[in-house]
Amino acid sequence: MYGLTGDPESWEQRLRELAPDLIEEIHERKQPSTGLPDLEVNGKAVLRFAPNPNGPATIGSVRGIVVNSEYARRYHGEFIIRFDDTDPKTKAPMLDAYTWYLDDCEYLGTVPDRVVYASDHLLEYYEYAKKLILMGKAYVCTCSRDEFKRYKDACEPCPHRDTDVDVNLKHWEQMLDGGYSEGDAVLRIKTDIKHKDPAMRDWAAFRIVLAPHPRPEIGDRFRVWPLLDFESAIKDHILGITHIIRGKDLMDSEQRQRYVYDYLGWQYPKTMHWGRMKIHEFGRFSTSAISEAISDGTYTGWDDPRVPTLRALRRRGITAAAIRKFMIDLGIAETDISLSLDNLYAINRKIVDPAANRYFFVWEPVRMEILGAPDVIATPKYHPGRDDLRKIPAGPTLYVCRTDIEGLEAGDKLRLKNLYDVEITSTEPLVARCIGGTHEAWCATCEKPRYQIIHWVPDEYVSVVVRAPDRMYEGVGETGIVDEQGNVVQFERFGFVRIDSVDTGRVVAYFAHR
């Protein structure tokens, strides 16, 4: 008998004698990894993202699109986008949002293999409802919400639970035919009325909604609509979904849906959930709250930089590659997270920096007269890593940032980047005199600049507005900016921006990050 004492080395030595092949196994475990964990796949992987198109894709939806499509890609499977648009009233779909979702998917580099509209398949849901009624697993309930809640909380069946199948069927037909009006009847799935978790007890699968559906091809054709748990359960099976990966908020959904799967003899897909995601920069947000703020003019639209939608990130120049990496690096831990977009910005910066041209943008501009200004053309590089040069003719009048000259006094000296050195002679109004050190002179000597380097914009400028999530910057920029519409550029000493529009000498840029 080997004793129970000893240090790890001696144990390993003993193991080496007894079972040398196990040593290797012990040593190869616990490799650090990041990103998405492997999936258990038997045959084909089919994944879906199922939004309610009652607004455009938010950062939360993006996680669903990226993670699911990434898995589909990894396992050469299928990625389906399914619009769960079965609520024409409380969270009614927005017609534009259907297109926006598809467009956003494309931006993220994943054209879905299939696009499915739940509202196209009501007859299919009815069919399964009937099947379950015939099996005695579903019943029409005409209790009011409050009444039913009382029965449910008391673990008691409501009076409709044991209705005969024939009668249930008749009531169901009446629901479909208009024999009941909105709020008068629902179809419930029979589970276990004594289930210890009240959330599981006889949940509602269909209700009557008289509001017309926003899709013109659907309109007012239907009055009985499935609720999420039923709609999703049926459709996931029909589509052959193998893995459901979504937020933790839908965890209980699985338990409810399993009743239906068991009744129908189906196998439930494998599931994974990620925890609640809260973003520092945006705080709590709901689609309906944003919608309201847009209507009342607080935000300019669904792509306002203050709004947590993908459309807004796109407008700011956050690349699809950065967003994908950001979401994938998050993995799918069930922990609730509260994160900052710093990480996303850092990823994006690395992607965008090599290609972003540099420009001077002066915010809160202050006019500066230069005494003895030589007539020169400044030639800063478009990019520090390349040799092509911008040409900025500088005269006796320049603009500099207020923040750069605040606190300065007559006699203080500054380096105007790529131009020359100046000495302040007066602050009100701002006047300075050129004291040499032109760019050519510097090139000859390569001396280090002696004074604080600031950037500037000449008298010939374009006015520039930068819309950032937290505020708006107004100022002037060098004229070359007008050729960059749609591009991400770096405003030196300011940050990366995407040039959104250029209208008659006025540029609007969206701030990405520093």
Add this chain to the structure above:
RNA sequence: GCUCCGAUAGUGUAGCUCGGCCAAUCAUGCGGGGCUCUCAAUCCCGCGACUCGGGUUCAAAUCCCGGUCGGAGCACCA
């Protein structure tokens, strides 16, 4: 009230299934330095964590029990 999840540096994240090489990974952030005529990029160096209390064990981030904290569900929303 009932039920279900979760807890690793400032923020994310790996490791937990199957206890040992974990004095705990990677990224971001922060601090210092090099380079640079941008406060960007880049390069070097550094900082910083296993929620608490018990238990099991030769050995616990990892297994068990309890507490605390955080989140979610109990809708005729998704």
